[in-house]
Amino acid sequence: MKDQYTISFLNEEVVLISFANKIDFEINDRVIELHRLLAQTPFPGFIESVPAYASLAVYFNRSELSKASPLPALSFVEGFLKNLMNRLPANTFSERRKIKIPVLYDGEDLPALADQQQLKIEEIITIHTAVQYRVFMLGFLPGFPYMGMVDARIAAPRKATPRTCVPAGSVGIAGFQTGIYPQSSPGGWQLIGRTPLKIFDTLKNPPALLKAGDEIFFFAVSQNEFNALNEY
Amino acid sequence: MSIKMIKPAMITTLVADPRKGYRRWGIGAGGAMDTVAMKVSNFLVGNEGDQVVMELGYSSSQILILHDLLISATGKGFELYLNNKLFPLWRPVKVKANTLLRLAKTTGGTWAYLAVQGGWKAEEWLGSCTTNMSAKRGGYQGRILQTNDVVEAETNYSADETGSLPWSVSVMSLNQFYSLPNEIRCMPSIETDWLSESSRQIFSSGEFGVSLQSNRMGYRLYGPLLSVKEKRELVSSPVEVGTVQLLPDGNLVVLMADSQTTGGYPRIASVIQADLPKLAQCLPGEKIYFKWLSFSEAENLWHDRDTYLAELKQSCRLQLNLMR
Incomplete structure (x- = not known):
C-alpha cells in the first residue's frame, strides 16, 4: 500500500499528519503504527502523539527542538515524519489487546431503536455482540472510546436533541460508531445499555481502560451479573 | 500561610x-x-x-x-x-x-x-x-x-x-500582548480550503462578537455566518487550543484552555499562541476581528514572546x- 498523507500545522507546536477523511480499518492501522513507532523513536522535544480515525497529531516543545536542530520546526518535523513513514513497513500490524466488555442491554433508546429498525430487542443485542470492534481513537471526553464498525442494521444516527446527562458506563451507538461514556456527561448517542466496568478511573495511571488499537467484544449480562460486576 | x-x-x-x-x-x-x-x-x-x-x-x-x-x-x-x-x-x-x-x-x-x-x-x-x-x-x-x-x-x-x-x-x-485588544491573528488550519471564497474573505473582514455561551472550553462567536464550498462530514480529528471550528449553523467557536482533544467540525483557522491571552481576556459581548498571518510571522511572534x-x-x- 502506497501511503498518501499530508503534513500541516495545527498550531506553532503541533503537527498533524492526515491520511484521509474517512473511517477505515487500514488507514487507522497506519495511524496507530506510526503512533507506536514515534513513541519508540521520538525526536528532540517530542511530547506526545494523539491518534484519531485517520490522522495523528504530534505535539512537541519548540524550544527543546530548536536547541537540537537548526532547521525550522515544520521542516524538521515534516522530514522526521516522512522518514518514519518510509521506515514503516506496509501492512504492519502489531499485536492488539483483546478486551471483553460486559453489557446489560437495558438502554433507554433500545425500544425506539428496535421499532425504527423493525427488529426485536434480542436481535439488536445479538447483532451488537456479534462482531469485534476496533477502538479507533479516544476523544470527546477523558477516556471516551470511539469504536466501530457497527452493523448497518443497527447503525442509528445521533439523537436530534442530546440528553443533558448520560450516566457513566452507558453504551451508545452513533451511526457506524459505538462508544462508552466514561463519566456522566451530556451526550447525543443512542443508548442501548451500560457496562458495569469503570472504563475511566482517575485513581489509575493511565486512567483509561481502553486505548486506540484495542479490539473489543461486547457480551450480554443479566441484571444479577451486572450487580456482581458493578465497579461504580 | x-x-x-x-x-x-x-x-x-x-x-x-x-x-x-x-x-x-x-x-x-x-x-x-x-x-x-x-x-x-x-x-x-x-x-x-x-x-x-x-x-x-x-x-x-x-x-x-x-x-x-x-x-x-x-x-x-x-x-x-x-x-x-x-x-x-x-x-x-x-x-x-x-x-x-x-x-x-x-x-x-x-x-x-x-x-x-x-x-x-x-x-x-x-x-x-x-x-x-x-x-x-x-x-x-x-x-x-x-x-x-x-x-x-x-x-x-x-x-x-x-x-x-x-x-x-x-x-x-x-x-506587545494586549494592545489592539480586538485584533486576533490567525494562521490557516487543516480545513481552511473548505471555506468558500466569500467566507474566507468574510472571516478576515467581518466583525465577530464573543457570545455569552463562552467558557474555559471555548469561546463561541456570533456575527456573519460562514459556509463551506461543499457540505462534507469530517471524521473526528485532533484539535488544539486556538483552533477555530466552523459549526454546522455557520457560526465559529475558538477552542480555549480546557478544550477537548478531538473534534468533528472543520478547523478553518488557528489563533496564534501569542494572541490567545488577548482573546481569553475578551468578555462576552466584545467584538473581535481576525487577521490572517503567515506561519513564519507566527513563529517569529512566538519566539519574541x-x-x-x-x-x-x-x-x-x-x-x-x-x-x-
Whole structure:
C-alpha cells in the first residue's frame, strides 16, 4: 500500500499528519503504527502523539527542538515524519489487546431503536455482540472510546436533541460508531445499555481502560451479573 | 500561610503547567486562559512560570489573607484592594496576616491571576497540578473554589508591613500582548480550503462578537455566518487550543484552555499562541476581528514572546535577590 498523507500545522507546536477523511480499518492501522513507532523513536522535544480515525497529531516543545536542530520546526518535523513513514513497513500490524466488555442491554433508546429498525430487542443485542470492534481513537471526553464498525442494521444516527446527562458506563451507538461514556456527561448517542466496568478511573495511571488499537467484544449480562460486576 | 475564600469569582480555579502526555487518553492539557498573565504573576514573586496560581474570572472576589504572604495579582479588567486601599496589579505586594484582599471587576478584561511566593498547594494528577474539571482532578479537589475553602501556600513568608515592592513589570512591554485588544491573528488550519471564497474573505473582514455561551472550553462567536464550498462530514480529528471550528449553523467557536482533544467540525483557522491571552481576556459581548498571518510571522511572534518571558523571569529574580 502506497501511503498518501499530508503534513500541516495545527498550531506553532503541533503537527498533524492526515491520511484521509474517512473511517477505515487500514488507514487507522497506519495511524496507530506510526503512533507506536514515534513513541519508540521520538525526536528532540517530542511530547506526545494523539491518534484519531485517520490522522495523528504530534505535539512537541519548540524550544527543546530548536536547541537540537537548526532547521525550522515544520521542516524538521515534516522530514522526521516522512522518514518514519518510509521506515514503516506496509501492512504492519502489531499485536492488539483483546478486551471483553460486559453489557446489560437495558438502554433507554433500545425500544425506539428496535421499532425504527423493525427488529426485536434480542436481535439488536445479538447483532451488537456479534462482531469485534476496533477502538479507533479516544476523544470527546477523558477516556471516551470511539469504536466501530457497527452493523448497518443497527447503525442509528445521533439523537436530534442530546440528553443533558448520560450516566457513566452507558453504551451508545452513533451511526457506524459505538462508544462508552466514561463519566456522566451530556451526550447525543443512542443508548442501548451500560457496562458495569469503570472504563475511566482517575485513581489509575493511565486512567483509561481502553486505548486506540484495542479490539473489543461486547457480551450480554443479566441484571444479577451486572450487580456482581458493578465497579461504580 | 493560607487564605480563605470569602467570595470567589464566578469561575475560580487553581491553574498550573498544562498536563502533557495524556491527550491520547482524551485528557486535555488545560492550564491558564491567559498564560502570559499567569507566568508573569509567578515571576513577580520569584516562582517558576508554571507554578500553581489562582485564576479568577468574570466577577469580583474577596479573599481573607490569614498569614503573611508575598503575592502578586495580574490580568486584565480588575483592581486590587487590600483592606480597601488600592494597590497596583503587575507588581509584587507584601501582605500582613488578617488582610482582606479584593479583586474588583472593572472593564476591559476577564481573568485575574493571584500568585504567591512558593505557589499554592494543589493536588497533583498525572504530572500536573492544574484543575481538570471534566475528570474532577487536580487543583483544589478538581473543582471550582467555593466560599470558605482554605487554600495554602507552599512556603512561609514574613512581611514587615503591607505594601508593594518598589518595582513592577513595565506596562509598555506588556502592550506587545494586549494592545489592539480586538485584533486576533490567525494562521490557516487543516480545513481552511473548505471555506468558500466569500467566507474566507468574510472571516478576515467581518466583525465577530464573543457570545455569552463562552467558557474555559471555548469561546463561541456570533456575527456573519460562514459556509463551506461543499457540505462534507469530517471524521473526528485532533484539535488544539486556538483552533477555530466552523459549526454546522455557520457560526465559529475558538477552542480555549480546557478544550477537548478531538473534534468533528472543520478547523478553518488557528489563533496564534501569542494572541490567545488577548482573546481569553475578551468578555462576552466584545467584538473581535481576525487577521490572517503567515506561519513564519507566527513563529517569529512566538519566539519574541518566549524571549521576553525568559528575560522578564531573570530580571524579577534579580530584583527579588537585591531585596534580600
